[in-house]
Amino acid sequence: MEHETAAPLDQQEIERYRRHILLPEIGGTGQQKMKNARVLVIGAGGLGAPILEYLAAAGIGTLGIIDDDRVSLSNLQRQVIHDTGTLGEMKTRSAREAIVRLNPHVRVIDFEERFSLDWAAQHLKRFHLLIDGSDNFDTRYSAADAAEAARIPLVTGAVGRFDGSLTVLKPYETNATGDLYPAYRDLFPEKPPEGLIPSCAETGIVGALTGVIGTLMAMEAIKLVTGIGEPLLGRLLLYDSLSARFDTIKYKRNARAAAE
Numbered sequence: 001m002e003h004e005t006a007a008p009l010d011q012q013e014i015e016r017y018r019r020h021i022l023l024p025e026i027g028g029t030g031q032q033k034m035k036n037a038r039v040l041v042i043g044a045g046g047l048g049a050p051i052l053e054y055l056a057a058a059g060i061g062t063l064g065i066i067d068d069d070r071v072s073l074s075n076l077q078r079q080v081i082h083d084t085g086t087l088g089e090m091k092t093r094s095a096r097e098a099i100v101r102l103n104p105h106v107r108v109i110d111f112e113e114r115f116s117l118d119w120a121a122q123h124l125k126r127f128h129l130l131i132d133g134s135d136n137f138d139t140r141y142s143a144a145d146a147a148e149a150a151r152i153p154l155v156t157g158a159v160g161r162f163d164g165s166l167t168v169l170k171p172y173e174t175n176a177t178g179d180l181y182p183a184y185r186d187l188f189p190e191k192p193p194e195g196l197i198p199s200c201a202e203t204g205i206v207g208a209l210t211g212v213i214g215t216l217m218a219m220e221a222i223k224l225v226t227g228i229g230e231p232l233l234g235r236l237l238l239y240d241s242l243s244a245r246f247d248t249i250k251y252k253r254n255a256r257a258a259a260e
Contacts, residue, residue: 006036006061013105017059030226031059035105037225040064040127042115042143044091046205047133047157049081050214051221056099056106058222063099064127066111066119067091078207115139120146131221132156133214137191144184148172153231155220156184157213161203162241164213168220168231171253181233182253189254209241 009017009032020026020034037060041048044067055063069091071082079091086094092110099108109126113119115134124130124146132143132154140156147154148171157166171183216237223229236249 006032008032009035013059016103016105020058025228026226030228033226034059034222035061037129038062038064038127039129039131039221039225040066040124041131041133042139043067043133043135044079044081044095045069045075045133045135046078046159046207046210047135047214047217048095049079050211051131051133051218052095052099053081053102054215054218055221056103058218059103060106060221060225062107062109062127064109064111065092065095066113066115067095068112068114078205078210080207080211115142115146117142117146120150124150124152128152129221129224130154131217133217141184141191144169148183153224154184155217155224157217159205159209159213161205162209164209164239164241165236166213166217166220166232167236168224168233170233175233180253182251186254187236187251206241209239212239212241 009028014021017031020031021028039055039060039062041051041063044052044065052063052065071086071089071091071094073087075082076084081098082091082094090112092112096108096110099106130143130147130152132140134140134143143156144154147169151172154169155166156169157164167187169184170181174180220231223231234251236251238247238249
């Protein structure tokens with residue numbers, strides 16, 4: 001991943017991120033990569049809240065947030081980046097204020113609008129990594145198409161009631177055997193018919209579940225930015241909170257798509 005050059009870590013940042021720097025896998029070099037990184041997060045809601053908080057705390061230098069919604073009372077059961085004092089505010093503004101309080105070294109760019117392919121064509125090139133914390137299929141497919149077109153990694157996740165999932169996509173790159181990594185449509189070929197899968201507003205959701213999946217998504221982002229570990233490429237991680245069980249499903253590039 002290409003990184004813009006930021007100023008070297010100062011003494012306050014070195015102290016702030018000391019627990020990262022002590023890790024040989026990250027060290028000062030990895031922490032500088034995080035400071036250089038520009039990450040866009042779609043949604044400042046249930047998934048976006050822990051993603052933004054942990055990436056801000058980790059020292060991601062620039063965080064973009066795109067969301068067109070306002071904070072409501074029913075959000076606060078799970079969207080922990082907001083609070084009672086920000087009711088009625090735009091979620092992007094509320095999230096930005098929380099991030100600044102948490103880590104003033106992080107630059108926040110907020111967009112008070114809905115993510116779309118047209119928007120991405122104008123703005124996505126400013127970022128190195130896209131994280132999709134949206135709650136609808138239209139945005140998920142648009143995010144996948146936009147990230148592939150921009151040739152940047154995508155971390156995408158979803159939650160429902162007591163279950164969650166996440167994966168990492170880089171369909172423009174090849175693996176160790178020379179095969180293209182799978183795309184989003186290799187995992188989910190078509191959007192389900194509208195209304196087939198009810199929203200959390202209709203079925204409910206456990207607030208802590210969004211914290212589990214959102215934090216895992218933040219971890220994948222940190223791995224991608226620093227170049228450590230094995231991202232969830234070609235693997236879908238599933239979490240069942242009621243049985244406290246994690247499972248991993250492998251998936252591959254569609255043969256027809258790979259030939260195109």
